[in-house]
Amino acid sequence: MSSTTAGTPFPAETMRYIRAQFAQLEHDAHGTARLFFENSGGSLRLRRATERAQEVSLCPESTSRPNEAAQRLARVQHDGEADLLAFFGGEPSGALLHTATASQAMFTVVRTITDNVPGTNIVTTAIEHPSSYDACARYAERTGRELRVAEPDTSTGGIDPAALAALVDTGTSLVSVIATSNITGAITDIPAVVAAVRAKNPAVHIVTDAVQYAPHGVIDAAGWGIDAVNIAPYKMFGDRGNAFTYLSPRLAALDHDRLAGAASTTWNIGSAAPAMYAGFTTIMDYLATIGGAAPEVGRREAITAGLRAIHHHEQALLHTLLEGTTLRPGLRALPGVRVHFADQGIRARDLIVPLTFDNLSCADAVRAYGEHGIVVYERVATSHYSARILHALGLEGIVRVSPLHCHTVEEAEHFLAVTEKIARHAAG
Numbered sequence: 001m002s003s004t005t006a007g008t009p010f011p012a013e014t015m016r017y018i019r020a021q022f023a024q025l026e027h028d029a030h031g032t033a034r035l036f037f038e039n040s041g042g043s044l045r046l047r048r049a050t051e052r053a054q055e056v057s058l059c060p061e062s063t064s065r066p067n068e069a070a071q072r073l074a075r076v077q078h079d080g081e082a083d084l085l086a087f088f089g090g091e092p093s094g095a096l097l098h099t100a101t102a103s104q105a106m107f108t109v110v111r112t113i114t115d116n117v118p119g120t121n122i123v124t125t126a127i128e129h130p131s132s133y134d135a136c137a138r139y140a141e142r143t144g145r146e147l148r149v150a151e152p153d154t155s156t157g158g159i160d161p162a163a164l165a166a167l168v169d170t171g172t173s174l175v176s177v178i179a180t181s182n183i184t185g186a187i188t189d190i191p192a193v194v195a196a197v198r199a200k201n202p203a204v205h206i207v208t209d210a211v212q213y214a215p216h217g218v219i220d221a222a223g224w225g226i227d228a229v230n231i232a233p234y235k236m237f238g239d240r241g242n243a244f245t246y247l248s249p250r251l252a253a254l255d256h257d258r259l260a261g262a263a264s265t266t267w268n269i270g271s272a273a274p275a276m277y278a279g280f281t282t283i284m285d286y287l288a289t290i291g292g293a294a295p296e297v298g299r300r301e302a303i304t305a306g307l308r309a310i311h312h313h314e315q316a317l318l319h320t321l322l323e324g325t326t327l328r329p330g331l332r333a334l335p336g337v338r339v340h341f342a343d344q345g346i347r348a349r350d351l352i353v354p355l356t357f358d359n360l361s362c363a364d365a366v367r368a369y370g371e372h373g374i375v376v377y378e379r380v381a382t383s384h385y386s387a388r389i390l391h392a393l394g395l396e397g398i399v400r401v402s403p404l405h406c407h408t409v410e411e412a413e414h415f416l417a418v419t420e421k422i423a424r425h426a427a428g
């Protein structure tokens with residue numbers, strides 16, 4: 001049995017339960033054995049979340065009708081909204097926006113703030129996902145504002161709150177900052193960003209993309225003091241085709257697209273989709289179960305206990321990958337392999353390992369992993385999703401390794417053994 005010294009892996013019994021919940025954990029849809037270390041591109045699915053969404057989808061009723069079946073659906077949606085508020089740590093007087101993608105929500109939020117809040121500039125960072133960066137660029141241009149872009153810290157792969165706040169002044173209407181980079185895995189200290197930004201301009205609207213962060217850490221929208229935060233369930237054990245955003249009370253109240261008869265703080269336009277809320281509630285049930293909090297605690301405490309347990313397990317996996325175990329050397333010790341942004345420890349890092357090989361292109365490395373039954377993905381500068389971010393970090397590409405909390409230390413060791421083999425083969 002190997003051992004690792006950071007984080008706390010789930011107890012064996014909890015791990016057995018966790019692994020039984022995920023579909024296609026060890027085999028793809030066609031029965032081919034594989035290790036899925038590409039969860040940042042779309043995570044492994046909780047079987048029950050998809051099944052529950054399908055059960056609800058089978059009901060033809062509309063939540064607005066008075067019959068019992070319809071009212072049950074309305075309750076499903078109501079429970080889902082309560083769970084979203086608990087998950088986001090939002091204020092009850094805030095609003096929720098349901099969209100097909102997280103990107104759509106980000107464009108809506110950025111446009112609404114730009115339409116309503118006067119200012120001369122918008123501040124964002126060079127490592128934002130295009131959904132927020134491009135929305136900021138587009139609405140800055142349309143309203144004649146300056147777009148100010150904070151460069152990342154190239155040693156951490158993340159954003160230094162002081163560097164971001166240095167761009168803020170009394171003319172700043174909006175700051176958009178990513179909670180965790182989906183390329184480097186660096187976690188932004190959002191409370192520090194909010195404090196530094198508001199010290200320069202207390203009125204700034206602050207928007208956070210938490211799509212990568214959400215499956216690995218606790219969001220505290222009200223505690224952090226942010227105005228909008230979005231997530232995509234397909235990155236956190238759920239289905240594709242839906243995304244949720246929390247809006248602070250002051251943002252919710254801004255004039256926005258809505259049906260004339262809707263309440264002034266309603267942001268959803270058109271019919272409800274209770275199946276999406278049912279899937280989300282099932283994910284929250286799962287987090288509450290694995291968190292193991294006492295039954296009498298509130299829903300938010302139960303959910304956050306699950307997220308904290310995930311974080312501890314994932315820190316153990318990250319430590320195993322970087323530093324190895326008693327059985328295997330870690331990535332940082334392997335000749336011919338470079339792990340980026342890992343010199344400062346794992347505390348402010350998500351379970352993403354960006355690496356390159358000295359003697360192998362990223363595309364060839366991904367192919368080699370595939371031949372060994374491991375799915376990873378390359379983020380390269382030829383993709384418009386990655387180019388700006390990679391160049392800001394001084395890179396042309398990385399192999400992105402993104403396991404999930406349902407993976408074990410032993411699977412991480414297997415990954416290390418395969419990586420050693422690939423690096424040795426590449427060196428000739």
Ligand SMILES: Cc1ncc(COP(=O)(O)O)c(C=O)c1O
Nearest residue numbers: 101102103129131182211212232
């Ligand atoms: C960090 C981050 N933000 C936003 C998005 C966009 O999500 P969606 O595909 O739901 O628009 C992604 C998707 O890759 C992402 O990784």
